[in-house]
Amino acid sequence: MADDRPHLPAFDLAGFTPYRLAVAAKRTSEELARQYRARFGISIPEWRVLVHLAHAGDVSVRDIEARVAMEKYEVSRAAKRLAGAGLIVKRAHEGDRRLVRLALTAEGEALMRDLLPLAQAYQEEIDRRLGAALTGLEAGLDRLLADWEIPATEGGGRVWHEPEV
Amino acid sequence: MADDRPHLPAFDLAGFTPYRLAVAAKRTSEELARQYRARFGISIPEWRVLVHLAHAGDVSVRDIEARVAMEKYEVSRAAKRLAGAGLIVKRAHEGDRRLVRLALTAEGEALMRDLLPLAQAYQEEIDRRLGAALTGLEAGLDRLLADWEIPATEGGGRVWHEPEV
DNA sequence: GAAGATTCGTTGCAAATGCTACGAGGTCAA
DNA sequence: TTGACCTCGTAGCATTTGCAACGAATCTTC
Numbered sequence: 399m400a401d402d403r404p405h406l407p408a409f410d411l412a413g414f415t416p417y418r419l420a421v422a423a424k425r426t427s428e429e430l431a432r433q434y435r436a437r438f439g440i441s442i443p444e445w446r447v448l449v450h451l452a453h454a455g456d457v458s459v460r461d462i463e464a465r466v467a468m469e470k471y472e473v474s475r476a477a478k479r480l481a482g483a484g485l486i487v488k489r490a491h492e493g494d495r496r497l498v499r500l501a502l503t504a505e506g507e508a509l510m511r512d513l514l515p516l517a518q519a520y521q522e523e524i525d526r527r528l529g530a531a532l533t534g535l536e537a538g539l540d541r542l543l544a545d546w547e548i549p550a551t552e553g554g555g556r557v558w559h560e561p562e563v
Numbered sequence: 564m565a566d567d568r569p570h571l572p573a574f575d576l577a578g579f580t581p582y583r584l585a586v587a588a589k590r591t592s593e594e595l596a597r598q599y600r601a602r603f604g605i606s607i608p609e610w611r612v613l614v615h616l617a618h619a620g621d622v623s624v625r626d627i628e629a630r631v632a633m634e635k636y637e638v639s640r641a642a643k644r645l646a647g648a649g650l651i652v653k654r655a656h657e658g659d660r661r662l663v664r665l666a667l668t669a670e671g672e673a674l675m676r677d678l679l680p681l682a683q684a685y686q687e688e689i690d691r692r693l694g695a696a697l698t699g700l701e702a703g704l705d706r707l708l709a710d711w712e713i714p715a716t717e718g719g720g721r722v723w724h725e726p727e728v
Numbered sequence: 729g730a731a732g733a734t735t736c737g738t739t740g741c742a743a744a745t746g747c748t749a750c751g752a753g754g755t756c757a758a
Numbered sequence: 759t760t761g762a763c764c765t766c767g768t769a770g771c772a773t774t775t776g777c778a779a780c781g782a783a784t785c786t787t788c
Contacts, residue, residue, distance in 0.1 A: 407679045416591040418704045421632045423588035426581040467586045496736040496783045514572045531706045534699020539583045541696045661766040
């Protein structure tokens, strides 16, 4: 107690990769989210669902969960709000009535025609900011994300069934 | 309606940097958090406060807010819980009684002596996973984080006052 | 073809989060 | 020294999040 400060291992949070990733993620996500939240009233989970629907067309909650790094309940709630806003429709899947088919409405598509270029522009801004560092960052992220993409040898491989489209 | 799918700009979420950062951050943070949550019952904001206290010694809420990318209220609440758990003490600052001085207790220090090596080990594991890609990732993060560190020309520069130690 | 296990999506509930307003303390200027 | 203004930390409140349990539908196994 008399001793000023004891011998704790030196550790600098500012150099800790998970912390750095968290800060970078929060800032980029929020910087972008501010734009579309203000203009379109869309949240981040909603944005992700919309993007995936624009990309993939007509898809179940389960598919989005697997592809977009969201939990089932996040997708479910985002879809509920989006359906309420008239941006997507939820239809029953014939053949397997547990599944819910999500798809953009005309209104949702119109929205995405404004939203996607905004995201493209933001990606370009990031690329500009990073300059030569871009390649290295993406390579690092590739490496980091690869470890999780397919849990592999655990419980037996899942089969990604492409939506029939 | 009859048309199968309209002409939306092509956009791949999986290649979108903010999304990739968010996923990488969430996964690394949670992988680590699972470890210390299970063993010590500490949350992520609490962990950040503890680390900063181990690093800096005796510091106000305001200092932590500035250095650890947390909001005032996050620090305040984390500190409240940590004090309740007996891991830190909150003392009044003489001279400026608005300030609250946070410091680890002996118990908090003991905890950190277990916790910090765990974080070190995790960082090393990440380094291993990344291999040669590490340098590039860190350079990219440096670049990305630098843009925000000091908001600069906006409202007048803040002065970082070093805690008197 | 019936019981049991699994999968899909949703929801109730408790905890965490974010915003905003607030009170206490401090600073500055007339 | 009084009053306007600022800064520090906290707390109320509404929203969001995460977990876990649930009902419905399907698959499995005998």
